Amino acid sequence: MAMKQNTSSKEIRAKLRWGIVAIFVLLFVSLVYDVPVLFNQGIDWVNHAMYLGLPKVSAPAFQLGLDLQGGASLVYKANVSNISANQQAGAVQGVRDVIERRVNGMGLGEPSVETSKVGNEYRVNVDLPGIKNVNNAIKMIGQTPTMEFKEEKSSSTTQQPTLTKGQRQQMTQYNFSVEQRASSTLARVQNGKDFGTLAKQFSDDTNSKNSGGYLGYVGPSAVEPAVYSWAAQAKIGDITNKLIKTNNAIYILKRGSKKIGASEITASHILICYIGAQNCSATTTQAKALVLANKIKQEATPKNFAKLAKQYSTDKVSAANGGSLGTFGKGQMVPAFEDAVFAATTGTIIGPVQTQYGYHIIYKQAQKPTQEYELWDIAMRRETPQDLTPQSQWALTGLSGKQLKSAAVVTDNTTGEVQVSLQFDSEGTKLFKDITTRNVGKPVAIFLDGQPISEPIVQQPILDGQAVISGNFNLASARTLAQRLNEGALPVPVELISQETVGATLGAVSLSQSLYAGLIGTLIVMLFMILFYRLPGFIAVIALILYGSVSLAIFKLIGVTLTLAGIAGLILSIGMAVDANVLIFERLKEELRDRKSLKAAVEDGFARAWTSIRDGNITTLITCLLLIWFGSSFVQGFAVTLAIGVLVSMFTAITITRVLLRFIVPWFSTKGNRFFLGYTPDQD
Numbered sequence: 001m002a003m004k005q006n007t008s009s010k011e012i013r014a015k016l017r018w019g020i021v022a023i024f025v026l027l028f029v030s031l032v033y034d035v036p037v038l039f040n041q042g043i044d045w046v047n048h049a050m051y052l053g054l055p056k057v058s059a060p061a062f063q064l065g066l067d068l069q070g071g072a073s074l075v076y077k078a079n080v081s082n083i084s085a086n087q088q089a090g091a092v093q094g095v096r097d098v099i100e101r102r103v104n105g106m107g108l109g110e111p112s113v114e115t116s117k118v119g120n121e122y123r124v125n126v127d128l129p130g131i132k133n134v135n136n137a138i139k140m141i142g143q144t145p146t147m148e149f150k151e152e153k154s155s156s157t158t159q160q161p162t163l164t165k166g167q168r169q170q171m172t173q174y175n176f177s178v179e180q181r182a183s184s185t186l187a188r189v190q191n192g193k194d195f196g197t198l199a200k201q202f203s204d205d206t207n208s209k210n211s212g213g214y215l216g217y218v219g220p221s222a223v224e225p226a227v228y229s230w231a232a233q234a235k236i237g238d239i240t241n242k243l244i245k246t247n248n249a250i251y252i253l254k255r256g257s258k259k260i261g262a263s264e265i266t267a268s269h270i271l272i273c274y275i276g277a278q279n280c281s282a283t284t285t286q287a288k289a290l291v292l293a294n295k296i297k298q299e300a301t302p303k304n305f306a307k308l309a310k311q312y313s314t315d316k317v318s319a320a321n322g323g324s325l326g327t328f329g330k331g332q333m334v335p336a337f338e339d340a341v342f343a344a345t346t347g348t349i350i351g352p353v354q355t356q357y358g359y360h361i362i363y364k365q366a367q368k369p370t371q372e373y374e375l376w377d378i379a380m381r382r383e384t385p386q387d388l389t390p391q392s393q394w395a396l397t398g399l400s401g402k403q404l405k406s407a408a409v410v411t412d413n414t415t416g417e418v419q420v421s422l423q424f425d426s427e428g429t430k431l432f433k434d435i436t437t438r439n440v441g442k443p444v445a446i447f448l449d450g451q452p453i454s455e456p457i458v459q460q461p462i463l464d465g466q467a468v469i470s471g472n473f474n475l476a477s478a479r480t481l482a483q484r485l486n487e488g489a490l491p492v493p494v495e496l497i498s499q500e501t502v503g504a505t506l507g508a509v510s511l512s513q514s515l516y517a518g519l520i521g522t523l524i525v526m527l528f529m530i531l532f533y534r535l536p537g538f539i540a541v542i543a544l545i546l547y548g549s550v551s552l553a554i555f556k557l558i559g560v561t562l563t564l565a566g567i568a569g570l571i572l573s574i575g576m577a578v579d580a581n582v583l584i585f586e587r588l589k590e591e592l593r594d595r596k597s598l599k600a601a602v603e604d605g606f607a608r609a610w611t612s613i614r615d616g617n618i619t620t621l622i623t624c625l626l627l628i629w630f631g632s633s634f635v636q637g638f639a640v641t642l643a644i645g646v647l648v649s650m651f652t653a654i655t656i657t658r659v660l661l662r663f664i665v666p667w668f669s670t671k672g673n674r675f676f677l678g679y680t681p682d683q684d
Contacts, residue, residue, distance in 0.1 A: 019659040023546065030549035032057055033556065071129040074138065075498035078122040092122040095494060099124060112561075124494065129561070135207060138496060148401075148447045149432070149467075150394035151439050163385055174383045182243050182250040182380045189239055195254050195376055204249070205379040210499035213254070213376040219261040220370055221329035224249070231255050231373035249379045256374030262330050266366040267341055268323035270296055270308060271315040273358030276443075276457045280358060282314055293352035293359035300349050305363045314358065323363070329370065335474075337362070356455075394445050394452075397435050403428025409478045410468070418478045420469040429465025437461040518571045522548070525578050533585050539660045540581040540653075547577050547652040551645050565638035573645020576620065580653035584609045599665050606658050613653065617646050 032039045036057045043056055078095055080088040092115050100113040112127040163171070185202050189195055199213030208215055220228045224246045234255040244251040273280035274289035284292070292312070300308055306322025313319035330338065337360060340353040344364045352359035403424050410421045424432055435444060436458045443455045446469055526544065529537035551570060555562065588605035596604065620642070627639035 017663075020663055023542075023656055023659065027546045027549060030546070030553040033553045034549055071127065072499065074126040074128070074496060076124040076126065076494040077497045078124060079493045079495065080122055088122065092124065096124055099126060099494075123497075138207075138499075149397050149399040149435060150445045150447060151397050151435060152442060153393055153395045167385075171383045171385070178250060178380050178382055179243070179245075182252065182378075185378055185380075186240070186243060186252050189252060189254075189378075190241075195239070195378075199376065199378045202380065203378045204381040205377065206496065208377050208379060210496060213378055215375045215377055217259060217261065217372040217374050219329060219372045220264065220327075221332050223375070224251075227251055227253060227375070227377070228373075231375055232371065234373075245382075247382070247384055249381050251380075252378040254376040256376070258371055258373045261370040261372030263342070263367050264327050264329045264370050265341055265364065266327045267325050268305060268309060268363045268365065269315070269318065269325060269337075270300070270305075270313040270323050270361040271318075271358050272296070272312065272352070272361075273314045277358040278356040278452065278455045280314065289359055290352060293361060297349065297351050297361050300361055300363070302347070302349070302363065302365075305349065308361075342367075394447075397431065397444075399424075399428060399431040399435060403431065405465075409475070418475055420478050422467045422469065424465040424467070426465075429463075432465055432467065433461060433463050515567075518567065518574075521571065522574055525574070529578065529581065533581075535664065536581075536585050536588070536657075536661060539657055539664075540578070540585075542660065543581065543652040543656040544574070544577060546656055547645075547648050548574070550652070551641075551648045554644055554648065555641070560640055560644070561637060562641070563637045565635065566641040569638040569640070569642035570645055573642050573649055576617070576646060577649030577653055579616075580609075580613045580649060581657060583612055584653065584657065602658075602661050602665055606654065610654065613650065617650055620646050 040056045076095075076099075078092045080091055083091050096113055096115050112125075114125045116123045116125060181202065185198055188198055196212030196214070200209055203209040203213060215223075218228070218231075223231075226244050226246050230240065230244055230253055234253075236255060236257055238255045240251070240253045244253060270293075272284070272289045272293045273282050274284045274286040275282070276286065282289075296308055296312055306324075309319050309323030313323055315323075318325055330342075332338075333341070334355045334357070336355045337353060340350060340360075341362050341364055344350045344362065346364055346367050349361065349363045351361035353362060354360075405423045405425045405428070407423075408421045410419050411417065412419060439458045440460060441457065443457050445452045445455045446467075522544070526541045529540045529544075531537070533540065551573070554560075560566065584605055587609040588601050591601035591604045591608075592598070624639040624643035624646070628636050628643070
C-alpha cells in the first residue's frame with residue numbers, strides 16, 4: 001500500500017515538473033512574440049559569435065490607436081432631411097459602408113468608422129491612426145465622384161450675359177452683409193479674442209474653419225495674390241489691420257514664420273492643337289500637328305520665340321503676349337506639361353510635349369525658389385456674377401455615373417496610355433447610343449466633379465455602352481478614379497463638423513508616459529506582494545509577469561488596437577489579477593489557522609477562494625460586454641483590453657499560481673514557515 005502511495009506521489013511530482021516547464025515555455029514564447037526585436041538582437045549576437053545561422057523571429061507590431069501614434073478623428077453629420085424616418089438609419093449605415101471602403105483603400109492601420117445618433121442628428125465618426133495628410137483624407141472620404149457626359153450647345157457663346165437689376169441688387173446686398181460681418185470679426189481679433197476660435201465660428205473656408213484658421217505654410221500659387229502679398233510684407237505674429245479683399249472673398253490674416261518653398265517657373269509656350277484635342281477648334285490632324293510642332297522646335301530660339309508664338313500658337317491668349325505663361329508653381333499646369341518644364345534646363349527650348357490640349361514647344365526662361373509663409377485666415381466668401389449666372393458651352397445629356405455598371409483600368413494598345421474603361425447599364429447604353437449618334441464628328445465632353453477631363457470627337461455611333469476616359473492618368477490616379485466610381489456616391493450628403501488631429505510626437509509622449517506609469521505601478525505591486533506574502537508573493541509575481549506577456553501576445557494575435565483607454569483597461573486588469581492572488585493567500589492563512597496541513601491548506605484555499613474570484617470576475621466581464629455592445633470606440637477599447645486581462649488573470653491566478661505552489665509545498669514542513677507566508681499557525 002505504501003509502495004502505491006509513493007508511486008502516485010512521484011507521478012504527481014512528474015506532472016508538476018512538466019507543468020513548470022510548460023509555464024516557462026509559455027512565458028518565453030509570449031515574450032518573444034511581444035518583443036521580437038530584442039530576441040532578434042540576441043540571435044544576431046549568437047550568429048556573429050558562433051556562425052550558427054539561426055533564423056530570426058517575425059511578429060506583427062502592436063496596433064496603436066490615433067491617440068498613441070498620431071492621426072486624425074473626423075466627425076461627419078449626415079443630412080437625412082429628404083429621407084423618410086424609417087429609412088434614415090439604413091441610409092446612414094450605407095454612408096458608413098461607403099466611407100469605410102474609401103478609408104480602407106488608404107492603406108492605414110486599423111481605421112475605425114462608426115455611426116452614432118446625437119438627439120435627432122445622425123453622425124459618422126472616422127478615426128484615422130497614422131494619417132499624414134488629413135486634407136487628402138477628407139477629400140477622399142467626403143467627395144462624391146460626379147461623372148457627367150455633356151454635348152455642345154446648339155448655339156453656344158462665350159459671352160457672359162449681363163446681370164439683371166435684381167441680381168445686381170442681390171449681389172450688392174449679400175456682399176455688404178459679408179463685409180459687415182468681416183469688419184465685426186476683425187474688431188474682435190484686434191480686441192484680443194482668440195483667432196482660432198473666431199475662425200471656427202465665422203470662416204467660410206472649410207479647411208481653415210476645422211483647423212482653427214491654420215493654413216500651414218503657403219506659397220504664391222496656393223493663395224490669392226493679395227493674401228500672399230500681405231504675408232510677404234508682414235512680420236511674425238502680425239494680424240491684418242484692415243480687411244484683405246479679393247473678388248471671391250474677404251480675409252482676416254495672421255502670419256507666422258517663413259521658410260524656403262518650392263520653385264516657380266517662368267516660361268512661354270507655343271501650342272499646336274489638333275482634331276480631338278481639348279478646347280481645340282482647329283481642323284489639323286494629329287499627325288500634321290506633330291510635323292508642324294517639330295518644324296517650329298527646329299526654328300525656335302530665345303530671340304524669335306515670341307514672334308513664332310504669335311504666328312503659330314493656337315493658344316490665342318498667350319500668343320498675344322508672345323506665348324508668355326507668366327510665373328507658375330507646382331500643381332498649376334497639367335502633369336505632362338509640368339513634368340517636362342520642371343525637368344528642363346533654364347534657358348532652353350524643349351518639345352514637342354503632348355498634353356490633352358495638343359503639342360507644346362516650351363521656352364523655360366527662369367526658375368527660382370519661393371518664400372512660403374505660415375498663415376492663419378478667417379475667410380468670408382463673396383458672391384460673384386459667376387455665382388448668379390453660370391454659363392457653359394456644354395449641355396447635359398442625362399448620362400452620368402448613375403448609369404455606370406463598372407469601371408476598370410486599361411491601357412491603349414497603340415500608345416500604352418493609361419485609361420479608365422466604363423461599362424454602362426441598359427439605360428446608360430441606350431443613352432450613350434443616342435448621344436454618339438447625334439454627335440458624330442463633334443466632341444462629347446466627360447466631366448468629373450464639374451471639371452472636363454476628356455473631350456473626344458465621336459467618330460461613329462457607339463452601340464455597346466462602352467466608353468473610355470483618357471485624361472492623362474498615371475496608373476495610381478486611374479486606379480483611384482476607377483475605385484471611387486465603382487464605390488459610387490454617398491447615399492446621403494455629409495458635412496464635416498469636427499476635426500481633431502493628434503501629432504505623432506504627442507502620441508509618442510502619451511504612449512511613453514502611459515507605459516512608464518504602468519511599469520512603476522506594477523513594480524510597486526510586485527514589491528508589496530513579495531514583502532507581504534514572501535515566497536507565495538514571489539510566485540504571484542511570476543504569474544503576474546506571465547499574465548502581462550500573454551495578454552500583450554493576445555492583443556497582437558487578434559489585432560486589438562491599443563489606445564490610452566485600452567492601456568488603462570490593461571493596467572486595471574493587473575490590479576484584478578493581484579486581487580485574485582490576495583484572496584487565495586488570505587484564504588490559505590485561514591486554512592492554516594484551522595490547523596490544517598500546508599498541503600491541505602493550499603488545496604482548500606484555492607477551492608474556497610475560487611467562488612469569490614469567479615463571481616467578481618464574471619460581474620466585470622458582464623460590464624465589459626455591455627460597454628463593448630453600447631459604448632463608443634474608446635470605451636470599447638477599454639472594455640476589450642479589460643475583458644482579455646480578466647480572462648488571462650483568472651488563468652494565471654488559479655492555474656499558474658496553484659501549479660507553482662503545489663510544486664514547492666513539499667519543500668516546507670506541514671505547517672510552513674516564515675518564508676512561506678510570513679506567518680505560521682504558531683503565531684496564534
